[in-house]
Amino acid sequence: MADGESGPVTARELYNRVTSQGDRIRALKTEKAPKNDIDVAVKQLLALKVDYKNLTGQDYKPDSPPEHNVAMIQNCSPGADDGDDFVDPWTVQTGSAKGVDYDKLIVRFGSQKIEKELIDRIERVTGKKAHHFLRRGIFFSHRWLQDVFDVPLVVQMTDDEKYLWKDLTLEKAYQYTIENAKDIIACGFDVDKTFIFSDLEYMGSSSGFYKNVVRVQKHVTFNQVKGIFGFTDSDCIGKISFPAIQAAPSFSSSFPDIFNGRKDIQCLIPCAIDQDPYFRMTRDVAPRINYPKPALLHSTFFPALQGAQTKMSASDPNSSIFLTDTPKQINAKVNKHAFSGGKDTIEEHRKYGGNCEVDVCYMYLTFFLEDDEKLERVRQDYSSGALLTGELKKLLIETLQPLIAAHQESRKQVSDEVVKQFMTPRKLAFDF
């Protein structure tokens, strides 16, 4: 769960938060809000000012934004060995074969780890065993979430973002949306409980979406998006205003067909942690436009085949296993390209064992091998040297081949008609 209030990223962001808190207090006074509300807001303001001074070493002064955009992480984890991770909504980079250091990211983004207590609570509430992604603290599974919580699921396809950031036409961006929607649907979502939408299409067919976009846009300044996303004066105005479009689906009134016009339905957003800046902003804005804040469930990143410090790329077929790969391709890719934590010779491997922390096959198995005990046995055997690299690779190949084949079979069943059903704004199987 992310908490936008508790962990600001940078001095500039904190500066903006002090400024807007001041504005909020003035607004409360103008509208003669209850004294208690104002007192609470003033206390928050004072706390923010203390944070600001701690971070920058200077008092907050109106109209003097911090010159150096110090990031919280530099305060929390000083040292040279942690400076290699870079994570924002468009770039994820790490210099470490173990992948991004999530503990540091959690501090930097002001999130909280999914601890055992939370998982226990989820299992109590749902009466179902937590999904292995959740148990292993690596990921979430939308489908599991929909099944056990029995809630409407709304999937936003940001094809406008793709158009704004990449060198492609609007038509091409929308085409990708349809192709991606097919892969999502093939995961087995319930059409009666799921609405998938393209920004480009839904903006023009929803009576609620654009109105919420404008509401958010009124309450976020260029200074703020500059602080959060690093936009510059040379960026196009589409990028600059886009965060509001990613924010608006957090509010139930953006979907009048599903939520019957209600604006008080809480929203949970499962997303990769690099998307957090959007929702930290959303959580800041929500109370100012009288909407509940969305909650967040962050996933880790899926590592690239050639090592967690390399990049997956659609144009490099060897950088990952694709959903379109044949069994033969899977076999070849894993054997040839999967970065191994094993030793150079069998003798050495038997003697010293392999390193699961950097072995991509093992990382992939934590995603795809559901059996906790079997996974633990693999970890022990590979670490001790009892399991050889070739055997580990074989195990991953045999796990992936049927999974991918089944996905391809499901995807074949997803006709254009089915995509259209999922993407039509409509009432779902819930009453609000």
Added chain:
Amino acid sequence: MADGESGPVTARELYNRVTSQGDRIRALKTEKAPKNDIDVAVKQLLALKVDYKNLTGQDYKPDSPPEHNVAMIQNCSPGADDGDDFVDPWTVQTGSAKGVDYDKLIVRFGSQKIEKELIDRIERVTGKKAHHFLRRGIFFSHRWLQDVFDVPLVVQMTDDEKYLWKDLTLEKAYQYTIENAKDIIACGFDVDKTFIFSDLEYMGSSSGFYKNVVRVQKHVTFNQVKGIFGFTDSDCIGKISFPAIQAAPSFSSSFPDIFNGRKDIQCLIPCAIDQDPYFRMTRDVAPRINYPKPALLHSTFFPALQGAQTKMSASDPNSSIFLTDTPKQINAKVNKHAFSGGKDTIEEHRKYGGNCEVDVCYMYLTFFLEDDEKLERVRQDYSSGALLTGELKKLLIETLQPLIAAHQESRKQVSDEVVKQFMTPRKLAFDF
């Protein structure tokens, strides 16, 4: 007619134009455009660079925008007596009782005057005498334009802009749209040829509008809107991206119902000259997204009752004649508050005559007295002193009272049902 190419406003705008022209040429080369196209673009680039040097005294250098944002007007019309006019889309100010100096504004905005040749041509093409607004070079009349050119008319109500700039709710902004729509409809537009839309509403019901908004947003940078509109880093991202929303209705594909999906229909925008910056930007973007440039017809401003250098304000009933005024109120307002160009005593007035250039009653008559000969007689008689201020006021009162009463009567006939008809996206009485 405005011409965005021929008269840039400021050094910064010109700088941006050189930069984007360079980008355009690179794009043309990449897509292997015909040599002739590239040659033309290069010639334009060189001309822009010469303009830039003339204006700033410096050579254009990439990544070095001009430090001082010199405006063209300072070059074209040096002198102290012309520094008082300030015109942008949100503020119109003048220090002169004669009102804004339009000749200078035309130079500054790079527009052209509506000369006699153009009016003659319009009369030849339409076979109708030009409207007195057009003949007097002061204004346009949408209805006259629709009648004589027999074209679809689309009226954009920018309630999102109102919400973003003013301290009001979204609901209130939309309510103003409906009230304003009633006044527009009461002017007598043909429902079969007219579509009135609210941005807040139409964005959510058009399959073409948002797509064009995003197209424009991709091709305009913050630097550009900063140069054109003076936005700052403290402005909300809604304001920053709004110009694209004002631009998109210039393109026929924003109205698929009316233009049957065609994107090549030319657009004429009659608007007050303060709105020109939006469309100068639109004309710059249009060729880059393969749309025709809109043409513009600029109106002058309607002067405030207490003098052209004062401001009309909805909260000051004496600052203008309102469409809701009773005959008695019109009588009282004109007699008490209309700024007069007459002399202090009857004797002086008879001797020296009145000054039509600053007399608000005379200015109003140029708008509302259709008879050219009668108007000219009024001008001569008032200037010579033959017509007294009280008589001039009486003439204006007797002209306004029936006009306003007739408008109120028409407006009463405009039911909510009629408003809904005008505001429903639909095919109009034209085939495309």
